[in-house]
Structure formats: structure tokens, C-alpha cells
Amino acid sequence: MCGIAGLIHRDGATSVGKEITAMLKSLKHRGPDSTGFAVYGTSTANEYVMRLKLAEQEDMGKDHRIHEKIRRRQAEVDNRLAELDAETIEVTEATPYAFRYRLRYAGDTRRLTTEIEQIEGAEVLSFGSALELIKDLGDATTVSEQYGLGSFRGTHGIGHTRMATESDVDIRSAHPYWAYPYNDIAVVHNGQITNYWIMRREMERLGHRFMSNCDSELLAVYTANNLERGATLGDSLKSSIKDIDGVFTYVVATENELGMAKDTMAAKPMVLFESDKLVALASEEVAIRAIVPREIDTFDPYDEEVRVWRR
Amino acid sequence: MAEIARGELTEQERLSHEMGLHTEKLGGRSQQIFFDIDLDEAAHGFSLPNAYDVDSNKRAEIDASKMPSNTVNLRIRELMQDGYGTIVIKNPGAKHSIAVGILNRLNLIIDGSLGYFGCGLIDGPNVRIAGRVGWSCAENMMSGTIFIEKNAGSQFGAAIRGGDLVCKGNVGSRTGIDMKGGTILVGGDTGAFTGFMMQRGRMVICGNAGKNLGDSMYDGTIYIGGEPASLGVDAVWAEVTDLDRLWLERKLRQYDLLPKSGIGRFRKIVAGRQLWNYDNLEPTEKKMVL
Numbered sequence A: 001m002c003g004i005a006g007l008i009h010r011d012g013a014t015s016v017g018k019e020i021t022a023m024l025k026s027l028k029h030r031g032p033d034s035t036g037f038a039v040y041g042t043s044t045a046n047e048y049v050m051r052l053k054l055a056e057q058e059d060m061g062k063d064h065r066i067h068e069k070i071r072r073r074q075a076e077v078d079n080r081l082a083e084l085d086a087e088t089i090e091v092t093e094a095t096p097y098a099f100r101y102r103l104r105y106a107g108d109t110r111r112l113t114t115e116i117e118q119i120e121g122a123e124v125l126s127f128g129s130a131l132e133l134i135k136d137l138g139d140a141t142t143v144s145e146q147y148g149l150g151s152f153r154g155t156h157g158i159g160h161t162r163m164a165t166e167s168d169v170d171i172r173s174a175h176p177y178w179a180y181p182y183n184d185i186a187v188v189h190n191g192q193i194t195n196y197w198i199m200r201r202e203m204e205r206l207g208h209r210f211m212s213n214c215d216s217e218l219l220a221v222y223t224a225n226n227l228e229r230g231a232t233l234g235d236s237l238k239s240s241i242k243d244i245d246g247v248f249t250y251v252v253a254t255e256n257e258l259g260m261a262k263d264t265m266a267a268k269p270m271v272l273f274e275s276d277k278l279v280a281l282a283s284e285e286v287a288i289r290a291i292v293p294r295e296i297d298t299f300d301p302y303d304e305e306v307r308v309w310r311r
Numbered sequence B: 001m002a003e004i005a006r007g008e009l010t011e012q013e014r015l016s017h018e019m020g021l022h023t024e025k026l027g028g029r030s031q032q033i034f035f036d037i038d039l040d041e042a043a044h045g046f047s048l049p050n051a052y053d054v055d056s057n058k059r060a061e062i063d064a065s066k067m068p069s070n071t072v073n074l075r076i077r078e079l080m081q082d083g084y085g086t087i088v089i090k091n092p093g094a095k096h097s098i099a100v101g102i103l104n105r106l107n108l109i110i111d112g113s114l115g116y117f118g119c120g121l122i123d124g125p126n127v128r129i130a131g132r133v134g135w136s137c138a139e140n141m142m143s144g145t146i147f148i149e150k151n152a153g154s155q156f157g158a159a160i161r162g163g164d165l166v167c168k169g170n171v172g173s174r175t176g177i178d179m180k181g182g183t184i185l186v187g188g189d190t191g192a193f194t195g196f197m198m199q200r201g202r203m204v205i206c207g208n209a210g211k212n213l214g215d216s217m218y219d220g221t222i223y224i225g226g227e228p229a230s231l232g233v234d235a236v237w238a239e240v241t242d243l244d245r246l247w248l249e250r251k252l253r254q255y256d257l258l259p260k261s262g263i264g265r266f267r268k269i270v271a272g273r274q275l276w277n278y279d280n281l282e283p284t285e286k287k288m289v290l
Helices: A016-025 A066-083 A109-117 A140-146 A196-205 A215-228 A233-243 A285-289 B011-018 B069-081 B242-254 B283-289
Strands: A003-009 A034-040 A047-053 A087-095 A098-104 A123-128 A131-137 A156-162 A186-193 A246-253 A257-262 A271-274 A278-282 A306-310 B055-063 B084-090 B107-111 B123-129 B143-148 B164-167 B180-186 B200-205 B221-224 B235-238 B267-271
Touching: A003 A016, A003 A186, A003 A246, A003 A257, A016 A034, A016 A140, A016 A156, A016 A285, A034 A140, A034 A186, A047 A109, A047 A131, A066 A098, A066 A109, A098 A131, A109 A123, A131 A140, A156 A186, A156 A246, A186 A215, A196 A215, A215 A233, A215 A246, A233 A246, A233 A257, A233 A306, A271 A285, A278 A285, B055 B069, B069 B084, B180 B242, B200 B242, B221 B242
Parallel strands: B055 B084, B084 B107, B107 B123, B123 B143, B143 B164, B164 B180, B180 B200, B200 B221
Antiparallel strands: A003 A156, A003 A278, A034 A131, A034 A156, A047 A098, A047 A123, A087 A098, A123 A131, A186 A246, A246 A257, A257 A306, A271 A278, B221 B267, B235 B267
16 A cells, blocks of 8 residues: 655745654554655755665674674775765764765765665665655654654655555665665655566666665656656656556655656545645645644645646 | 336336436435435435434534544444434544444534545435545445535545535546446546446536546446546447436536536536446357357
């Protein structure tokens, strides 16, 4: 089933971390397996936030040498960053296996993320100047508290609460998906993609890499591929309705935009609330009510509908 | 199973047939008489054996802000048991499955919006919803009326069998999917696959409809004031008769949905009946017969 949510403030930064947590808490019944958030703050030139994990959560209880391995892997990350002339401003240990690096870097960001991912057990969860992406097993309250999301201020964000249907219950299959190696793009999805392998092979032939077998990751890679070729977010969302088979509703966030698309059968739910200052969307209205606790006008977008909002 | 009547058609049945409505008479409370809006309450058979004796002048309020859905529903039942015939639900907060399974006469006012499956399986109450409803509102409704002031989600009135289901605003996709009776009125637009596999009853759309309107409908009638993006398989345009016009005008006026321009622009869609196939033959057997 899965629950998805997104919001964008058009009048400046607010406690977007707290808001998206509240939205996902109210969608807990749509999927208890994992929860993920992609939130967007303000960006500074040549400053980036890299979120990465150096082990899976399940490894922590199974492998008695995992802490030593993580230390070794982190040392290797630090070495490679130094070799690439990336200045580490701050390192935060979000969990024993997940880290947040704040970097100052003027080089090729694609090369940097590729170098880091070549380290055994390392996976870059997100990279961007405004994007902070966190995801883990557990419900919204657990994950949000674990990663201190409540204090995050920003303008927009998306989130996902997952009921695993197509792939495993692990962090790798949790949403949102960051569109490697493109900065500040994240996707959440509710549905099933039926031409996943055909499209995945097409993307792989174009040089893209997949980190999971989750069909939702395809939407992130597909979006990244289109944006790399000069398409706007709106163009990419529109073309996805023709190119991607299946039933789906998905939400994409970039540094300055939030967009959504609904498949041709309109089989997956989405409720929208639009005002001058705030746009909020979710699989169920109850999630919007969690941040707008008053009577509001909402509506369902129709089949093949695409919408994009700027902050 | 439907009880099939093959006798000579009454005047009532003849008029029904002329409107492209049912071709067989069903058992049940409201379906046999749904065509005549002038019948009194007793004739509609609202006196269920286990119904509570309620007084519409006895009014109670429920503040749902801190209640889960099942507690709200239990409270409605308790109030009906105590004879309350008018109940107002405050702060419903778009919660799911509120006001389901009410098999009683009742004036229910919902002062806000409902989530999914609101007012499902109801038989008898008159419901007024000040806000919006989510997916699958009034699923399997048997009788009564539901009036929604704002918009509605998809699967609006799925499989309803009787009563009037009215939304003043726009509704989502698959409106009236599998409907087996009753009336759905939409003041605004409706989404794709509206009337999908509709089997009986009537639907009125004052605005536009998405693609595949009336797809695979078996029977029933759809009236549309705007434009459908496309008609579905086996849905065909039909002539709007004087009787259609009379009924449309009365029905739309009843819910204050009659356009200022009148009903002149409304058109009618019925089943082309090319998909009808009621024999029990397997495809291989059919080949042998043919």
C-alpha cells in the first residue's frame, strides 16, 4: 500500500522536519516497514551535505566485527575525501552505521560520490546542497527521533512510509530514492511498476546504476536521466506517464521544486491542498490535517495529472 | 439473486424501460420503487425490524476530535438507541470509516470532512457533509441520502444499490463503479472510468467527465451536462426523452444543482449491450454451438 506525502512552503523556511514527520505519523497504517524523509533547507555555494551508510541495520546484530568494519570504512571515506580536496566541515553520526558529512567542495560531485560508493559496504543515500535524506527501518516517530529531524528547518520535503510488496524490508529498499549522481533530487512512490526490468535495462544501457531491486528506484533514475538531458521537472513527469507502465502516484522534489504525477488509471490515491503559502499533498487527507488542523478545501488530482510547484 | 418478473409490463416499468433503466425487477426495499420520488416514507420500507425508534427533534452532538473512528460509530449507535434522531459530528478531521453501517432513519450532520469509506453500507439515514469525502464514500449504500458540500475522492458511490448520493463539487475516478441502483449526482466534474461496469441506476454529471465514461456498463443511465474525454467500451449515446428531462429537472432542483441554463445541454449515455453475454457456455462450447 505505502503512504506518500509532500509539502512546500512558498513564504520561507519553517519547521519542515517536524511537519513531514507529523504527516507520516498519520499515515503509519499504510506501511510499517520503513520510513524515509527528504527535506530541503537553504544552500550555500560549494557546500554540500552527504548522507551515507556504511552497513545495513541488520548487520549490526549479526556481524560481531561490524563496528571495526565501519571504523575502517569511515577512515577510507575520510581518505578519499582528502584525496579529492573535499574539506570536511562537520561529521555527525546519525546512527552507528549512518553518517552525515558537511563538505566544502569545488570539484566534480559525480566523481566524489562515485569514489565513495566504491568503498566496500558504503552507500551514498543522498548528496546535495539543500537536500537532507534520511531513511531507516521503523515508523515515522522512531526514524525522525533517531536522526533528529524535528529540529530541521527548510522550505519543502517529501516522505514515505513503506509496506514492502516488491522487494525486501531493508534500508536499501526504503524510500525516498536519491537520483544518483544528481544533486538534490529525491522521489517517493506509491504503486507498482510493471515494465521495471525493461526500463531498468534501458537506463543501465545509458550508464545509470541501481542500488536496489525496488521498482521505485527506477522513477528516481528516470527523473535524473531526463533532467540531465535538459528536460524540466514538468516535462519529465509528463513523459513518465507514457513511458512507465503500471499503477503509480509519485512525488519528486528538487532543490527549488516539488512535483507529482499520477498514472493513466488513477489507481493510487493522492489528495491535494493548495494555498498561497503552502501546498501539501498526501495519500490520505488525514496527513494534511496533521499540519493544517482546520477545515480546508482539498481535491484529488485526476488520471495523467502532473503538477509542479516552486518554493 | 434477482427475482425476475416476466409478466406484462406495468406503466411504471414501461417508463423505466423507456429511460434505459432496469430490465428486470429486483427484490429489496428501495429498488422496486426508486423511480417514483413522490412515494411516501412508508412505501420506501424504512421500518427495518431491528431499527431504533428515533425522534428527529432529539438532537445530540459528538466531538470526534479525540475519538478513533470505531468509538464515533459506537457513539452514533448509542445515541440512536436512546432515541436521538438528529446527530451532529463535530471535528471529524478526515478520519476513515466514519458513519458506516447505519441501518436506521437518522439525520446525520457531519460538520467537516471524512476520510476513506465514509458512510459505507448505510441504509436509511439522511447525511449532510459540510466538507469533503475521501475514497469510496457511500460504498454499498442501500437507501437514504448523502449530500456533500465540497469535493469527493475516487470510487464515489461504488456498488450503491439505492438512495441519492450527491456531491456539489468535483469527484475522483471510477465514480459509481459497479453501481446497482440508486442515483449519483455530481455538481462538478468527474474522473476517468466513471460508471465502469455500472449495472443499474442513474448518474448525473453536471460538468465534464474523464476518459472511458460508462466503460463496460451493463445497464443504467448516465446523463452528462459537459463533455466526456471519451466514451468507454459499449457505452453509447441515446436520445433524451421528455421523461428524462422531467426527471432530470426535478432531481437537480431537489438538490439545488439545476444549472441556470436549464437542462437543455444534458445528454444521455446507456449500454450498447454488445457485451451482454448471459449464457453459461464455455468459449469452446460456444464455438461448437456457433
